[in-house]
Amino acid sequence: MRRSTYQPINFSTYFAAFFKHPQMLDQVKIVTVIGSGQMGNGICHVFAQKGFKVHMMDINQTALDKALATIGKNMDRQVTKGALTEAEKATALSNILTYTDMAAAVSDADLVIEAATENVELKLKIFKQLDELAPEKTILASNTSSISITKIAAATKRPAKVIGMHFMNPVPVMKLVEIINGYATDAAVSTLIHDLSVFIGKVPSVVNDYPGFIANRILMPMINEAIISLHEGVGGVNEIDTIMKLGMAHPMGPLQLADFIGLDTCMNILNVMYTGFGNPKYAPCPLLVNMVQAGYLGIKSGEGFYKYTAGSKDLVVSDRFKK
Secondary structure, three states: OOOOOOOOOOHHHHHHHHHHHHHHHHHOOEEEEEOOOHHHHHHHHHHHHOOOEEEEEOOOHHHHHHHHHHHHHHHHHHHHOOOOOHHHHHHHHHOEEEEOOHHHHHOOOOEEEEOOOOOHHHHHHHHHHHHHHOOOOOEEEEOOOOOOHHHHHOOOOOHHHEEEEEEOOOOOOOOEEEEEEOOOOOHHHHHHHHHHHHHOOOEEEEEEOOOOOOHHHHHHHHHHHHHHHHHOOOOOHHHHHHHHHHHHOOOOOHHHHHHHHOHHHHHHHHHHHHHHHOOHHHOOOHHHHHHHHHOOOEHHHOEOOEEOOOOOOOOEEOHHHOO
16 A cells, blocks of 8 residues: 655745745746636636746636636635735746647646536546646646546556646635645656645645545545435425534535536536545435436536525525424
């Protein structure tokens, strides 16, 4: 069994990474992010704010324009809170260039971070393309939350330079980066990505490559069990979430969190673990499957376990689950 390179981070290693910045910039100057959705634009945000040149790539220019607007609005919130100045915001935004052509986006990239939909075949296709288009020196990282880094790396001719960087949502706010070493990931690559994560203000935790890694291997069965409890009538939406928030000190109940993540994403991750481990405890609840098939995906569709209205912060249980 391959062991993680790092123990849980302590303050000495955390601050030491800041002094490596000049050396780090020799190795990583340009970061390309594939995908401009919620995760992709968040990753672009944090790297651009830390002074890296960022290439944001998507197949749709409209999506890129929307992503830039989102980054701008999120930076405006930082300015309002005093965490960023107007000049720093302008500089950060100027660090971001947009591309619809992958070859152009990765031609001079030192690090590529893929942040596409959590779909195995799509990611394998993207990494095969990246391997063909990116320079030999380029490190290829995936923001996957469950798919095997070893499997992704096998689609390339540079498995030693393939690694997982699982950011948490929303990226500009959440501190954790789950770093996943594939079976062939080079130790020097793991060290660089660890230190780079620290430099952009994150706290990295390095784990090994098994389905769901650590974050979702623990989180998704909890969410699934909450859905099963609802499906079996053990408790209602509000009751289940209230018990977990007040009894377990969770900032958000599991059903609300599932809506936030996206029920389709939750189902896909559970299926990855179900297939990977062959254990029925990871099988998605039939209620979850039905909701995804019917298009009730949570916040992204306007309704999941709760109903979401633009401009309202009220948490309203979906009519489908009201007693």
